[in-house]
Amino acid sequence: MTTTPVIASDASRARSGLGRALDVINIIADRAPESLGVSAIARELGLPKAVAHRILKELVADEFLNFDEETKRYRLGAGALTVGLAALRAMNVPDIARRYLVRLVRTSGETATLSVRQGWYRVYVDQVLSSHEVRMSVSLGTSHPLHSGSSSKAILAALSDTEVDDYLDNQPLEAVTPSTITSAIQLRAELARIRRHGYAVSKGERQSGAGSVAAAVRYSTGQVFGSISLCGPQDRFTPEVCAAHGALVAAAAAEISGELGFRAPAQRIATGGTDPVATRH
Template identity: 35%
Template sequence: MAEAGVQSVERALDLLEILAELGDDAGLSELSERSGLPLPTIHRLMRTLVGRGYARRLPTRRYALGARTLGLGEAAGRQLGAGARRHLARLARELGETANLAMLDGEMAVYVAQAASSHSMRMFTEVGRRVHLHSTGVGKALLGELPDAAVRDLADRTGLPAATEQTLTDVEALLAAVREAHERGYAVDDGEQEIGVRCFAVVVPGVPVPAALSVSGPAARVSYEFGERAVPLLHEVARDVARELTGS
């Protein structure tokens, strides 16, 4: 009996994850195709999720994530951010610039923790802010983990809006940049999100929700020579953050 209960929980979570990955509503047949579960099972599980507020049944008889998932996401972000903050503080202390932790949030990235620079001139980023992937260091680091087809698909869905004149708005240029980021192990935002600001970012390895760590500041201070010193430390701290987030 206990085993069946665990299986039901796993299946319900699978359906919620499918809805999250789709980024849109879905019908029973689509959920069945993606999950491999029979329609009666999906109907029963979705009815329970709707009743608890974790899913919504739309007038079209399709399903979408419910309002209660928002509260869980916000709470999880706060808790994960709190756990990572001391590691970010180390980055800010040793490098002298603002350090950020961002996580993938649908088709964008959201900043969940930050340690501010000691300098009076600070960056646009703030905890809770959502940003496009193509115009930020953390976003390009995350895109570098995806196959080209997934990057193209995301660009088709969201477009590539320009935040500055340096923003990559051509999908081929973006693909070249994220391939390079993946190969060298870090991404750079060179005035693409905010004029005069440079950012170095790396992926946090082995965490359930894709995440990236960054350090950013005015380009006059955050030079490419600064990056040579910053990137190894970013990788070291990213591993520490991964252990913090996974409890391993």
């Protein structure tokens, strides 16, 4: 019995070629603003150098990549920018985040919110309410300073050190409630904890009697869009619950950011135990 060799169709060959071209684009995008040479690209993707060179040549011809004659290295070109800007225009962050808010409510039982940063304030733009009879709701469109409450602190902690210094130097740390952090020293310690754990905790800092956890959402550039949170009556937000809900919002915020094109190195998210700052109120 003889067997007939399987010959790949034109469509499968084209798909394979497209896949390899996308691999090349993605590795150059991941390394930006660093540029890469053909040898490094071929080695990291496991491609023959001749194949990598052919793909690169085609992408340069289409202006998707730029080639530096002096360094012999490649970087993203105008074509990539055009596609990237079109993708950004098509993105509606609240629409993307909505299904994650629904999932958070289903998993935790608490109200989930989305806030957007506006300068030194942030504004609630969406929420999905808890099914509990006793639950928390927020007023959409209201603005709050970046030092009061978990949604605000998550945003502030995600900003650069320079921006944090600017906020502390120029914005009054006014008490919104008796539990609001009004000391720059204590706030810096709190921001360090948020960066370390990946989420912020509030117990009555913005609204007396309310507890919440939140994590920042970023654009593809790394700039902060805003934050998502879980919130409810303070007595339900024990240290153990804050740790569990904090892990949930941190994971959801990372997924939303990923859909917006943000890529970050893996970070350890605390999922248990108590924290001196989280239990200070």
